[in-house]
Amino acid sequence: MNKPDEPFDQKLTQHYKERKARTTLTSVQQKALLNTATHTKPKKFGFTLQLTSLACALGVFAFIVFDNNDGINHAPKTVLNSVFNTIDIHDYSIIKTHEINQAGSYASSINEQKHALDSQLANDLRRHQQRHIEYGTLVKVDNDWYIASCNDEVLVQIKHSLLSDLKGKHAVESNINTGDMLAMAHNGKGQIIALKHAGNGVKQCGA
Amino acid sequence: MASYAKSGDNRYLEQLIALYSNDLYHYLVTQSNTHLAYDVSQQTWLKVIEKRHLYQAQTTPKAWLFKLARNTLIDEYRRQQHFVELDENTHLPAKQSEQSDTNISYEAFDAALKQLSFVQREAITLQQEGFSLADIELITQSSLETIKTRLRYAKQNLKRLLGANNEQA
Numbered sequence: 001m002n003k004p005d006e007p008f009d010q011k012l013t014q015h016y017k018e019r020k021a022r023t024t025l026t027s028v029q030q031k032a033l034l035n036t037a038t039h040t041k042p043k044k045f046g047f048t049l050q051l052t053s054l055a056c057a058l059g060v061f062a063f064i065v066f067d068n069n070d071g072i073n074h075a076p077k078t079v080l081n082s083v084f085n086t087i088d089i090h091d092y093s094i095i096k097t098h099e100i101n102q103a104g105s106y107a108s109s110i111n112e113q114k115h116a117l118d119s120q121l122a123n124d125l126r127r128h129q130q131r132h133i134e135y136g137t138l139v140k141v142d143n144d145w146y147i148a149s150c151n152d153e154v155l156v157q158i159k160h161s162l163l164s165d166l167k168g169k170h171a172v173e174s175n176i177n178t179g180d181m182l183a184m185a186h187n188g189k190g191q192i193i194a195l196k197h198a199g200n201g202v203k204q205c206g207a
Numbered sequence: 208m209a210s211y212a213k214s215g216d217n218r219y220l221e222q223l224i225a226l227y228s229n230d231l232y233h234y235l236v237t238q239s240n241t242h243l244a245y246d247v248s249q250q251t252w253l254k255v256i257e258k259r260h261l262y263q264a265q266t267t268p269k270a271w272l273f274k275l276a277r278n279t280l281i282d283e284y285r286r287q288q289h290f291v292e293l294d295e296n297t298h299l300p301a302k303q304s305e306q307s308d309t310n311i312s313y314e315a316f317d318a319a320l321k322q323l324s325f326v327q328r329e330a331i332t333l334q335q336e337g338f339s340l341a342d343i344e345l346i347t348q349s350s351l352e353t354i355k356t357r358l359r360y361a362k363q364n365l366k367r368l369l370g371a372n373n374e375q376a
Contacts, residue, residue, distance in 0.1 A: 015316040016335040023233045029245060034224055037252040038217045
């Protein structure tokens, strides 16, 4: 590559050598460099750290995904399969929740799935409080019970706290299974006070 | 280098530092400044320690070292948001002076070198450092033709800047 016969290249090489001779590390810098380099352990933990971080990220991701699949209230599209194990909350306009709250008193709430249904909600609330017996199918059981009411598009969620309270009062019939048609007895305030099989007279909604 | 890559023995590392630290520092000063060059130089030697297992014996140790240094320098420039001039075909204007190529001062040469674009200055520096075109290909990760072009333009520009227009590249 070099062309030593060419005067300019020779000058270039000569100047380069001179420049290089003038641009060197001081002895202090060189010692510091040696000291730094020879007293440094290879950072193998960097790769390990990356792997650990990746594993943690995957763990968190998996937790979020599976956690959401388990919780009816968390996933926009929930749940399981089509034979009563599955509830898609988008099939319902309203979810009524009944529970005994931390203060020990009965609480019920209605979660709107569609904000445009305000007036409908008011009507449902009125009906909810007037009705004494409400029928519905038990569609899912985890800690809570989920009952698809015969009142169209209403899912009744009975929280574990109320279930325990009712069972303590022997107000829940035994041998209730997923898929059973249930009768929910309400008091005058619209509160559920008992759960039992609907009986032979009511096998399905509208019957 | 191969011995160090295999054993990790600090005695080999000390030999490498003694052999190449000044060459590396000079290259880095040419491509940046003394402060950054020393900083990058330190980072490069630390990378040698960390990445010694990646060294392949068919590569010359010096070329591998310079490649690490170059990448470290460019990373540092990016971190500082300092944009490196990568123009391949820069033609610099001729210097209006009576100076001939027979009496070019050190200062004039240094100033002319600094006026070249990053890649042209790098190509001429690596060539003067004794690297083959294949080595320069490895260090700069550029094609052979690109390197030849950079060298040609670098020399033309140096001649122009040093008032040696009568010379052919």
